[in-house]
Amino acid sequence: MSGMAYPAPSAALLATLRDRLGPAGFSTDPADLAPWLTDWRRRLTGSAAALVSPANLEEAAFVVAAAATDGVALVPQGGNSSMVAGATPAGIGSDSDPRALLVSMRRMRTIRRVSADDNAVVAEAGVVLADLHAAVEAVDRRFPLSLAAKGNATVGGLVSTNAGGTQVLRFGPMRALVLGIEAVLPDGSLLQGLAPLRKDNRGYDLKQLLIGGEGTLGLVTAATLRLVPAIGARTVAWIGLHTAEDALGLLRMLEDRLGEAVESFELVPAEGLALVLRHIPDTRTPLAAAWPWNVLVEAVSSPGAEPIAARIEAALAEAIEHGLVGDATIAASEAQADALWKLRESLSEAEARDGVAAKHDVAVPVADMPGFMARAATAVVERFPGARPIAFGHLGDGNVHFNIRSPAGGDDKAWFAANAAAVSRFVHALVTEAGGSMSAEHGIGRLKRADFVALADPARLAAMMAIKRALDPRGIMNPGALLPLAEAAPPP
Ligand SMILES: Cc1cc2nc3c(=O)[nH]c(=O)nc-3n(C[C@H](O)[C@H](O)[C@H](O)COP(=O)(O)OP(=O)(O)OC[C@H]3O[C@@H](n4cnc5c(N)ncnc54)[C@H](O)[C@@H]3O)c2cc1C
Numbered sequence: 001m002s003g004m005a006y007p008a009p010s011a012a013l014l015a016t017l018r019d020r021l022g023p024a025g026f027s028t029d030p031a032d033l034a035p036w037l038t039d040w041r042r043r044l045t046g047s048a049a050a051l052v053s054p055a056n057l058e059e060a061a062f063v064v065a066a067a068a069t070d071g072v073a074l075v076p077q078g079g080n081s082s083m084v085a086g087a088t089p090a091g092i093g094s095d096s097d098p099r100a101l102l103v104s105m106r107r108m109r110t111i112r113r114v115s116a117d118d119n120a121v122v123a124e125a126g127v128v129l130a131d132l133h134a135a136v137e138a139v140d141r142r143f144p145l146s147l148a149a150k151g152n153a154t155v156g157g158l159v160s161t162n163a164g165g166t167q168v169l170r171f172g173p174m175r176a177l178v179l180g181i182e183a184v185l186p187d188g189s190l191l192q193g194l195a196p197l198r199k200d201n202r203g204y205d206l207k208q209l210l211i212g213g214e215g216t217l218g219l220v221t222a223a224t225l226r227l228v229p230a231i232g233a234r235t236v237a238w239i240g241l242h243t244a245e246d247a248l249g250l251l252r253m254l255e256d257r258l259g260e261a262v263e264s265f266e267l268v269p270a271e272g273l274a275l276v277l278r279h280i281p282d283t284r285t286p287l288a289a290a291w292p293w294n295v296l297v298e299a300v301s302s303p304g305a306e307p308i309a310a311r312i313e314a315a316l317a318e319a320i321e322h323g324l325v326g327d328a329t330i331a332a333s334e335a336q337a338d339a340l341w342k343l344r345e346s347l348s349e350a351e352a353r354d355g356v357a358a359k360h361d362v363a364v365p366v367a368d369m370p371g372f373m374a375r376a377a378t379a380v381v382e383r384f385p386g387a388r389p390i391a392f393g394h395l396g397d398g399n400v401h402f403n404i405r406s407p408a409g410g411d412d413k414a415w416f417a418a419n420a421a422a423v424s425r426f427v428h429a430l431v432t433e434a435g436g437s438m439s440a441e442h443g444i445g446r447l448k449r450a451d452f453v454a455l456a457d458p459a460r461l462a463a464m465m466a467i468k469r470a471l472d473p474r475g476i477m478n479p480g481a482l483l484p485l486a487e488a489a490p491p492p
């Protein structure tokens with residue numbers, strides 16, 4: 001079944017939405033729609049009959065209820081920074097017969113309440129992550145989740161993808177940071193649960209269905225998020241190591257010595273650092289020699305507590321003495337700390353400048369990760385001769401970006417076109433066989449749906465489909481993302 005199962009929005013529906021939302025909230029002008037129809041990685045372009053932008057909860061509920069009555073497909077969108085084309089209205093209708101309504105949440109950007117006493121902030125779905133950080137800093141708190149797309153990613157998108165980022169090691173992903181959710185369910189009814197409760201055992205935790213639901217179970221309009229005390233001081237270190245196993249040993253040792261102070265533990269292989277130094281201006285090698293593996297560590301202390309730098313220095317000296325670490329440097333200033341983070345955060349960009357790569361965002365149990373990376377790299381090269389695997393990222397969370405670049409010196413675009421899908425299926429199968437996840441933090445979206453459906457445990461998939469049918473029987477919410485379009489669409 002194709003997306004043609006969805007009716008095109010009728011002229012009456014479009015007129016109703018235009019009347020209710022006004023010119024700021026409704027457009028069918030191709031120039032207004034165009035920037036939002038292609039995904040961030042420029043892999044998919046979709047089509048939509050209108051761009052609908054509610055300004056408040058009432059308007060959001062009106063949009064969903066009106067679409068539900070007619071069975072019209074809705075594609076929620078926040079900052080459109082999805083790595084898996086989750087917010088791209090592709091496969092629903094066509095350019096000449098667009099059938100989806102693209103629901104932008106960017107106008108709902110009020111921070112309704114910040115409470116230092118509750119350690120909580122209530123933010124609407126369209127609040128951009130960087131703005132949220134700034135708002136809570138004003139009351140000496142921080143929201144402990146950050147990622148390189150923080151200038152675009154919105155609260156609604158972060159909730160709906162269960163985003164991770166660089167502080168999961170200490171604070172967990174969005175699932176651990178969302179205290180409450182306000183959402184419009186697919187029939188237009190409201191789920192109002194913004195109270196910042198730390199304990200609530202009234203049966204099923206419905207907010208957890210919406211977290212990571214990728215917009216398939218409802219439209220998130222606001223969330224209550226957990227805050228933690230502001231940082232007193234941070235220390236950033238760059239560490240050279242012989243093996244990935246040593247990196248894991250170092251992580252556990254630092255945790256023993258520094259406790260919860262370690263917030264980020266990011267792995268960068270020699271090849272990754274070389275790519276950054278080659279392609280990214282104003283970067284320089286942090287250590288005198290090149291090491292097979294590097295780790296960036298960030299540890300923080302709270303205000304008033306003893307700065308952490310001396311303790312990290314002592315722990316690293318001990319690690320060098322025991323042969324666990326080859327060399328290390330500690331940033332002496334905020335500028336140096338930023339320069340070290342730049343080496344890590346520019347890696348994806350450096351990789352892109354070097355050529356195309358089939359990208360994977362995989363998780364296995366933390367202790368298995370060094371072995372998995374080695375085994376998977378060997379298996380990929382055996383199966384796809386010349387392919388160049390590179391693994392980097394959130395080792396502390398058991399999550400790396402395991403990307404496969406084309407053989408050196410060839411026509412990488414042709415290689416990619418011929419092999420990328422097979423490479424990805426192969427990698428996703430390897431990680432599934434290893435008991436891991438083929439999507440650690442980016443979600444399934446549209447780009448990974450086929451592999452997810454092919455490789456998912458049947459019981460898991462059936463339960464997800466049952467939940468989808470129960471909450472969204474007409475399949476109007478984000479068809480084609482996460483779950484198969486044919487299953488999600490209304491019965492013929
Ligand atoms: C440079 C870069 C770095 C990144 N780094 C990380 C990282 O470290 N960790 C990580 O986890 N992700 C990362 N991402 C991915 C991305 O930033 C996250 O997935 C983010 O949560 C998406 O937010 P968004 O507002 O852009 O959502 P969108 O891309 O607009 O949407 C994402 C999904 O959520 C749904 N959605 C959006 N808003 C709503 C809503 N209000 N209600 C219901 N559904 C909604 C969409 O339909 C879609 O399925 C990165 C992306 C980029 C471009």
